[in-house]
Amino acid sequence: MSDQDSSTSASHTEGEFEGEMDEEVDEEVEGEGERDEKHRSSPAPSLSSFSSSLHAVIRIKQKYQAMKKRRQEMALGLGGAGTLTGAPVRTSPKIFTFDGVSPASLSGLSSSTVPPKKKRRRRKRVLFPNRGGRRAPPKQEHSRAKYCLYLLCAIVFIQVYNAIENLDDHVLRYDLEGLEKTLRREVFGQQGAVEGLLALLKDYLSTYVHNKPLVVSVNGPSGVGKSHLGRLLAGHFRSVVGETLVLQYYVLHRCPQEAEALRCAGNLSALISEMVERAEEEEKIPLFIFDEAEHMHGQILDALRQLVASKQSNEYLNAIYLFLSNLGHAHITKHMLHNSSSISMAMTASGRHSNLVKELTPVLRGTLGKLHALWTEADILPLGLLEKGHVMECFLDEMTREGFYPDRTNVERLAGEIEYYPEAGGREYSQTGCKQVVAKVNLL
Structure with a gap:
């Protein structure tokens, strides 16, 4: 080789x-x-890796x-x-040497460069007490909104109380309690009607803002106390609101001739307008009483119908109209004579009158509505027949006024001279009521 x-x-x-x-x-x-x-690739490298x-x-x-x-x-x-010999020795390049x-040193380097792993804080577990142990009642957090609610309730209570007091003050101005005592003492045999009239007045006079005037039609036979009731109301209102805000209108005296009805209607409208304007300035409610309304002419009724209509201004809405008449007296007399046997002797006057109003109001409203549209705006208040005991009370009161000694025997004798209807249901009803009482006492 x-x-x-x-x-x-x-x-x-x-x-x-x-x-x-x-x-x-x-x-x-x-x-x-x-x-x-x-x-x-593992999500979290550990120390072992x-x-x-x-x-x-x-x-x-x-x-x-x-x-x-x-x-x-x-x-x-x-x-x-x-x-x-002398050839250079081949050496490998120094690649990837340690x-x-x-x-x-490598272990120290690794430990110094790798940051220590942070310890996770464990959340505190909610520990519930054992079933046999006592459970602490939850704390009730008091909200500040409760105090605002209490304040609001107090304000509303004060406002309502003041409103009630104002209503009472307005009613006290008219002294309805004194009026009630007067009517109960002076009006005989019509206690139910008196209570109904006082209820209407109290509801209307409790406020000064109304959407319609108060119109009341008092109907009944002759001698049952219609005119006497009107005189008592006029005297009371004159004492509380003044002479200028009360009008007693007698048709046969003010306007006896039908030819003068148009002129009378104009004068009446002007007089009422003047009174309601004066009452508006004084913040009072006037009273208009029309006695013997069955004799009122059509022109006068038309003028009054326009005044009591709800489309009038505010001063015309704050007024009381009282119509006294014997319209529908035949229905009242017939009803009391035919139904007196069904009326219990133990029933109070208020109960008898409520039955009378309940049964006669539809009949009277239909009869009066045919005569004129004015009666459709009115509240019907019927007055019943007077019994013999009521007539004796009228004689006793009139004799006392005239200064006579109230002898019971003399009173019964005078009451016996009055004409009565045939006895019905154990009751004797007078045909003329107390109308002849004053004349007979004057003959003594």
Whole structure:
């Protein structure tokens, strides 16, 4: 074998050795790299994964040094046998060497560069008491909104209380309690009608703002106390609202002739307008009383119908109209005579009058509505027939006024001179009521 062949074979052997060594190192590095990638792909690398990577690097270094040493020994053996003296020794490039690095330094480096893992704070678990133990009652948190609610309730209460007080003050101005005492003392046999009239007045006078005037039609036979009731109301209202705000209109005295009805209607409208304007300035409610309304002419009724209509201005809505008439007296007399047996003796006057109003109001409203449309705007208040006991009370009161000694025997004698209807249901009803009482007392 020549020197050229030996050098060629040595170079081939050396090249093959280096290729094998590079392949082994590459395989080892690729294997370790795959392990590192697996560890990196994990969501949270731990200390054990880091230590395994460090051991892998150390093993690669040791294997590389052993392979390098073996390659150098093989190169020296081949060089001593067939290489030329003075030829430069072929050395491998210094790639991926760990010369001068110890495992202890690598471990210290790793521990210094990798930050320590933070400890997670555990949330406190909610501990519930045992079923057998006591359970602490939950704390009630006081809201500040409650105080605002209490304040609002107090304000509303004060407002309502003031409104009620104002209503009472307005009613007290008209002294309805005194009026009630007067009517109960002076009007005989009509206690139910008196209670109904007072209820209407109280409801209307409790406020000063109205959507319509109060119109009351008092109907009943002759002598049952219609005109007497009107005089008592006029006297009371004159004492509380003044003389100028009360009107007593007697049709037969003011306008007896039908030819003057148109002029009377104009004068009446002007008088009422003047009174309601004065009452509006004084913040009072006037009273208009029309006695013997059955004699009122059509023109006067038309004028009054326009005044009581709800389309008028405010001053016309704050007024009281009282119509006294004997319209419908036949229905009242017939009803009381035919139904007196069905009325219990123990029934109160209020109960008897409520039955009378309930049964007669539709009949009277239909009868009066045919006469004129004014009656459709009115509240119907019927007055019943007077019994013999009521007539005796009328005689007793009139004799006392005239200064006569109230002898019971004399009173019964005078009451016996009055004409009565046939007894019905144990009751004797007077045909003329108390109309002849004053005339008979004057003859004493």
